[in-house]
Amino acid sequence: MAFKRKDLIGIRELDAAEITEILDVAVQMKRLLEQNGKKTPHLMGKSIITLFYENSTRTRMSFELASKYMSAAAANISASASSVQKGETLIDTGRTLDRMGTDVLILRHPMSGAAQLLAQSVKASVINAGDGMNEHPTQALLDMFTMREKLGSLDGLEVAIIGDVLHSRVARSNLWGLQKMGAHVRLAGPPTLLPVELDKLGCTVSTDVDSAIEGADVVMGLRVQLERQQKGLFPSVREYAARFGINEKRIKLAKPGALVMHPGPMNRGVEISSAVADAVESVIEEQVTNGVAVRMAVLYLLTRKEAL
Numbered sequence: 001m002a003f004k005r006k007d008l009i010g011i012r013e014l015d016a017a018e019i020t021e022i023l024d025v026a027v028q029m030k031r032l033l034e035q036n037g038k039k040t041p042h043l044m045g046k047s048i049i050t051l052f053y054e055n056s057t058r059t060r061m062s063f064e065l066a067s068k069y070m071s072a073a074a075a076n077i078s079a080s081a082s083s084v085q086k087g088e089t090l091i092d093t094g095r096t097l098d099r100m101g102t103d104v105l106i107l108r109h110p111m112s113g114a115a116q117l118l119a120q121s122v123k124a125s126v127i128n129a130g131d132g133m134n135e136h137p138t139q140a141l142l143d144m145f146t147m148r149e150k151l152g153s154l155d156g157l158e159v160a161i162i163g164d165v166l167h168s169r170v171a172r173s174n175l176w177g178l179q180k181m182g183a184h185v186r187l188a189g190p191p192t193l194l195p196v197e198l199d200k201l202g203c204t205v206s207t208d209v210d211s212a213i214e215g216a217d218v219v220m221g222l223r224v225q226l227e228r229q230q231k232g233l234f235p236s237v238r239e240y241a242a243r244f245g246i247n248e249k250r251i252k253l254a255k256p257g258a259l260v261m262h263p264g265p266m267n268r269g270v271e272i273s274s275a276v277a278d279a280v281e282s283v284i285e286e287q288v289t290n291g292v293a294v295r296m297a298v299l300y301l302l303t304r305k306e307a308l
């Protein structure tokens, strides 16, 4: 039993044994889902609340489905329809939900560090479902699960992560996780969207997307956060697609059969072409499927009293 935490805030603080245990339990959860008609007793008597201050389709719904498949009482709160609109703070909202006997709070918030702050203020376990530009740990776990399932091991993989690295919590969580699991990460994108000093973390950093993709086992596109364009961080969507987009010509530079990944939602024709997103090498839809099993594993490990 490597994973003995109250909360899952980031991949940065996990070690390889903890990541491996989560991925191994997710394998069992995926098998249970396929065999048992989407019903397990692991969270019987537990209450799980998703508290989202930002929009989400994949993360929120997969946590909700995971909770329900595992027999928990599950509820959603979106900030726009809660007392947050009346000025209630995150900590007061968390304490209110704590006093209702919530076992797990799943938080998405625009502020980096919000999940850590909440975890320090409540008895419930807290899962970070994305905090600002910091981390999105369950996305990285489902990405690593998908790579391991398809390629057998993460050790020694060359993983190219392409696009808006600066604003991407997905890139950060994957960087921490993949390095701990023995993979090498290549980050590439426009110079204005690459944080400084990233190369000191042991990854390769480049503005040349072609060289980052060349020979890679996995090519992961990141969503271009089009809302950033007003800040002048890249000239135009068309130029972005031409210089930094993952297209049919560029993907041929990767290893034959390299996996194509994207956390979603995608801007088709911008950071990734439809031809690449829908190609046989694309595992983008499998990432979504695996997200349910991985989130079931995380919920189980945070609340477990006994072995599976």
Ligand code: CP
Residues within 6 Å of the ligand: 055, 056, 057, 058, 059, 060, 130, 136, 139, 263, 264, 265
């Ligand atoms: N990948 C991801 O976090 O997607 P959502 O914003 O839809 O949850």
